[in-house]
Amino acid sequence: MHRREFLRNFSTLVAASALPLHAAAPEKPRIAVTMDDPTTSVGPNISWREANRNILDTLEKWSLKAALFVCGMRVDSAQGKELLGQWDDAGHLICNHSYSHFNFNSAKTTYDDFAADFERNEPLIKSYRRFTRLFRYPSLKEGDTAEKRDQFRAQLKQRGYAVGHVTIDASDWYVDDRMNARLEKQPAASTEPYGDYLVAHLLDRAAFYRQLALDVLGHEIPHTLLLHHKMINALYLEDVISAFSDKGWQWIDARRAFDDPVFKRQPQTLPAGESLVWALAKETGRFDDRLRYPGEDDSYEKPKMDALGL
Numbered sequence: 001m002h003r004r005e006f007l008r009n010f011s012t013l014v015a016a017s018a019l020p021l022h023a024a025a026p027e028k029p030r031i032a033v034t035m036d037d038p039t040t041s042v043g044p045n046i047s048w049r050e051a052n053r054n055i056l057d058t059l060e061k062w063s064l065k066a067a068l069f070v071c072g073m074r075v076d077s078a079q080g081k082e083l084l085g086q087w088d089d090a091g092h093l094i095c096n097h098s099y100s101h102f103n104f105n106s107a108k109t110t111y112d113d114f115a116a117d118f119e120r121n122e123p124l125i126k127s128y129r130r131f132t133r134l135f136r137y138p139s140l141k142e143g144d145t146a147e148k149r150d151q152f153r154a155q156l157k158q159r160g161y162a163v164g165h166v167t168i169d170a171s172d173w174y175v176d177d178r179m180n181a182r183l184e185k186q187p188a189a190s191t192e193p194y195g196d197y198l199v200a201h202l203l204d205r206a207a208f209y210r211q212l213a214l215d216v217l218g219h220e221i222p223h224t225l226l227l228h229h230k231m232i233n234a235l236y237l238e239d240v241i242s243a244f245s246d247k248g249w250q251w252i253d254a255r256r257a258f259d260d261p262v263f264k265r266q267p268q269t270l271p272a273g274e275s276l277v278w279a280l281a282k283e284t285g286r287f288d289d290r291l292r293y294p295g296e297d298d299s300y301e302k303p304k305m306d307a308l309g310l
Contacts, residue, residue, distance in 0.1 A: 094132065
């Protein structure tokens, strides 16, 4: 028996023996893949077609349907249409992530500019069969003033959109940046340490946001994991999904997750945004000792990766 299989089976036996007689098994945490920023420029050592195929093949292997949040400027080309068509054909949700990825929490980004950019993106995606009116704010920033926040929420409602919230925020994009920087200097360098870091980072963030959600809401919710269409995920999405499964997480389709009533919540926080769980916790005023701002960023991962020589 392989060591990994032994540990998984042993952990299951220990957990089962700890339950009182006739007690119901605890509810498994549920999680869905959501992926931002599909692009035809992935990395120095892999073509976008190979990266895209790796990601889609992994999702198919696990029988998962993800939600793809499309930022138009990255796919506004014939190749971009080909990329989106492959996701559409595979049955994944095609969702709106704006055209230009403006930061709505910046004082330089007006409501009018942000709303126009949102409108600009829809023609690129609305012809796909799996087009779904879910909008994800770039960088999870939902407005630096109550006026901007509420005005755009009203715009989304008028257009029949819901927010494609993230519950488990993370910095996979930064791990990818660091890996690509290493490969540019050392093309033959191993990517495995970056894959290991990615898995550990995502499991850590998932544990944090799951516990925070339990403490705020008092019950399990279906979680949505933030990932990006990057080389790191083309190489290691299989490891990520497998590691979560080994830890007892149940993978579900993105549509099923977004159907949960929690995703209709509109936290009254300023500046608005971050993970939905983060914002709900912030709104209560009871968890400030556990909340950093922003929720996730490269500045938190840099010293850890520096210490590991990554």
